[in-house]
Amino acid sequence: xxxxxxxxxxxxxxxxxxxxxxxxxxxxxxxxxxxxxxxxxxxxxxxxxxxxxxxxxxxxxxxxxxxxxxxxxxxxxxxxxxxxxxxxxxxxxxxxxxxxxxxxxxxxxxxxxxxxxxxxxxxxxxxxxxxxxxxxxxxxxxxxxxxxxxxxxxxxxxxxxxxxxxxxxxxxxxxxxxxxxxxxxxxxxxxxxxxxxxxxxxxxxxxxxxxxxxxxxxxxxxxxxxxxxxxxxxxxxxxxxxxxxxxxxxxxxxxxxxxxxxxxxxxxxxxxxxxxxxxxxxxxxxxxxxxxxxxxxxxxxxxxxxxxxxxxxxxxxxxxxx
Numbered sequence: 001x002x003x004x005x006x007x008x009x010x011x012x013x014x015x016x017x018x019x020x021x022x023x024x025x026x027x028x029x030x031x032x033x034x035x036x037x038x039x040x041x042x043x044x045x046x047x048x049x050x051x052x053x054x055x056x057x058x059x060x061x062x063x064x065x066x067x068x069x070x071x072x073x074x075x076x077x078x079x080x081x082x083x084x085x086x087x088x089x090x091x092x093x094x095x096x097x098x099x100x101x102x103x104x105x106x107x108x109x110x111x112x113x114x115x116x117x118x119x120x121x122x123x124x125x126x127x128x129x130x131x132x133x134x135x136x137x138x139x140x141x142x143x144x145x146x147x148x149x150x151x152x153x154x155x156x157x158x159x160x161x162x163x164x165x166x167x168x169x170x171x172x173x174x175x176x177x178x179x180x181x182x183x184x185x186x187x188x189x190x191x192x193x194x195x196x197x198x199x200x201x202x203x204x205x206x207x208x209x210x211x212x213x214x215x216x217x218x219x220x221x222x223x224x225x226x227x228x229x230x231x232x233x234x235x236x237x238x239x240x241x242x243x244x245x246x247x248x249x250x251x252x253x254x255x256x257x258x259x260x261x262x263x264x265x266x267x268x269x270x271x272x273x274x275x276x277x278x279x280x281x282x283x284x285x286x287x288x289x290x291x292x293x294x295x296x297x298x299x300x301x302x303x304x305x306x307x308x309x310x311x312x313x314x315x316x317x318x319x320x321x322x
Contacts, residue, residue: 118263246260
């Protein structure tokens with residue numbers, strides 16, 4: 001069963017060290033593994049490592065997390081990383097994003113605890129009911145993003161759904177968006193891709209279809225291409241609603257999501273609890289509610305960020321430079 005936790009959750013389940021756990025005097029060894037390099041995953045990885053440093057200083061223990069690994073969105077690379085960290089004798093593996101978590105869970109095979117970060121739908125990803133796996137979820141409030149879309153344009157007739165078929169993260173949110181839009185009588189145009197070039201082609205097809213808006217969930221494949229497609233959407237005056245603030249920083253219009261720095265801290269706290277003998281419990285869902293809006297896109301579309309005041313705390317950003 002999922003548990004909803006506050007962003008202020010700091011308590012860790014510290015119990016008497018079990019015989020199989022390493023003594024604090026010997027220190028701890030952690031492997032942090034990103035699925036690929038992009039804004040959100042980089043932010044989470046940094047927050048995890050920073051929190052381990054805070055814990056080390058606070059508790060007077062050594063936590064060696066070495067260099068953060070990147071799987072380059074390639075399962076074979078992730079498998080190689082997993083074999084390497086297993087040989088290194090790490091005390092816990094902290095994978096970030098779904099493919100990394102799935103691969104590390106298989107590589108561990110129960111010998112090493114796995115504490116995942118930022119899995120939008122752990123059930124669909126097959127990461128639940130495993131006694132050595134837990135972590136944090138950034139489950140997306142798809143309904144609220146759809147409501148934001150209709151707040152901006154109540155007369156929407158056609159919406160594009162841009163996502164990757166290879167991302168387990170995307171399925172639940174896409175299904176939710178379809179149900180919402182069908183109930184509204186809106187035409188749905190789906191466009192998918194699994195590579196950068198395919199995502200560009202998919203975005204171009206949505207523009208050619210003259211959609212009124214585009215929605216993408218927390219999809220790592222699309223996120224990796226956002227900087228290259230955002231300008232095309234903006235030039236076409238098509239707002240791109242997305243599942244994470246990293247998209248918005250790369251040129252998308254707006255999102256309603258979680259604070260990834262806080263999610264990273266919570267993931268590190270959970271990993272430390274398990275390393276020091278704490279029980280592996282059900283994964284934690286980090287609440288969202290942060291509205292991140294790109295003011296460059298707002299200016300281009302002629303929309304004020306204040307239109308989202310009723311939906312939550314507004315954070316304004318501008319597009320990062322590639």
